[in-house]
Amino acid sequence: MLYLENTTEFNSISMKKITVIGGGNMGFTYAESIFNSNLETQIHVLEKSIERIQEISALNTISIGSDFSVLKEADVIFLAVKPQISPTVFEEINHFLNKDQLVVSIMAGTTIETIQKGLGLEKVVRAMPNLPAQVKLGMTTYVGSEEVSTEELELVASILETTGKAVLVKTEDDIDKSTGVSGSGPGFVFYMMNAMVNAAENLGFSPEQSKILVSQTFGGAVKLYQDNDISLTEWMNRVSSKGGTTIAGLNHLADTNVGPEIQKCIEVAVARAFELGGKKL
Template sequence: MRVLIIGFGNMGQTYASSFISSGFVSPSDILVLNRRDVEKKKRFSIDKSNFYTEFVQPVFDVDIIVLAVKPQDFLSLAHSIKPFMTEEHIVLSVMAGISIQAIQDNLNMNKVVRSMPNIPTQIGQGMTVFCASTNIDRKDLFIVQNLINTTGKSLYVDKEELINAATAVSGSGPAYVYYFMNAMVESAIELGFSKSEAEFLVGQTFSGAVQLQNRSNESHQDWIDKVSSKGGTTEAAIEVFNNLKVKKAIDFGVKSANYRAKELGK
């Protein structure tokens, strides 16, 4: 299996690194197409002759093409690569907002997988939601999912509109976590901890809480109840969160992100 990665920014590099480190794709079978010469290629074990800056036929002698360019660059890219596309190519898109139909129409091909990864893919702990065109059989879809899983975990959905929902939940989600962590760090500093102490406290608290949740069958509410005691400190904090309608604000924020994702896809 040969894979072409078009675009070698953060996501393109993440996929290249994950494919190689997992052993799922041989370094010699990974090609990279980036319009500007990429100095970063020195850090990868990909054959240097497999890095291209021009649209030429040998670049497209592959099975799977990963589109890792910015969404706003897609139309101009499609115009350039359309003559090289065949019915046998499978396209894996990591472009936000670009629909399967738009990719099919602009590239004049049918086999398309649209995905929404998030930033922890950079360390192999990502969450990617993906869907596929009806022209892809189970065997090809299984291969693509294995590629995606080199960057973390994945969830297949039948309805493409759920990709926008995934953008709002798991795609943007890490920023919500960092927002809450940052607020806790600032509070800890005001309580007397140094910045490094506060970051250590909050970081380990989040890490430990997530690992504990993942290793149990308890729900999030179950764990809230376990940590809270009647008239205790946790209950005092949760009561304030409820009075300030923090949960409602989070719900509104996620739904606003979903609405914006839909707007960007028009």
């Protein structure tokens, strides 16, 4: 089976063979991002769906197939399958694995211990990406088992950062907490954007105009916050003037308790993440 390679040296990390199990949206996002990065890698995708194999093969870039024996040569195994089918996947692949391999999982709610027991491997990193990874603006948190070395964590960081930013957290609980903030966060942002688009359309702007007004407003505000060491409270002060339009709107948000309710929204999402992992917050 042919592997297509990127061969540019990256931070002195030697050539690594990476196999992504799962050719769905997130699995392919990582495979494509790794392939197009400066990482010195051989990337292969394992996928069962014939239609998906044909779809990705037609791109004539990333190697894809359904032969699990390629796992024998992998340095890094990237698990990008639905959590509910993980026991079946573990059973299918564990006899192709060896103790030196590093596993990176983006399966929501599936603990490091569960993966270790299911695969019989010790070196496991659990990661939580979000949807903007598809446009290389993702936010991923990750944590490794005790057996994962500092060098291996650096390798994982370089892989995850092909899709945006990556932050190493201290515990798996922090992974579940970040799920409510950055993992589910895009959904909450889309909710607020949708409300603003609807308001714009109600004011008479066309759908196309409303999309531009709202998306550029969000993008510009985020850029200002990212590029300056200024608190969000100060930014709100800077955009407001006494008796003006912005302060009128902000006062309404405060009066209707929107801020605390957004915080509650995140707390509910975090609690659900813990519940899916069989834990309580």
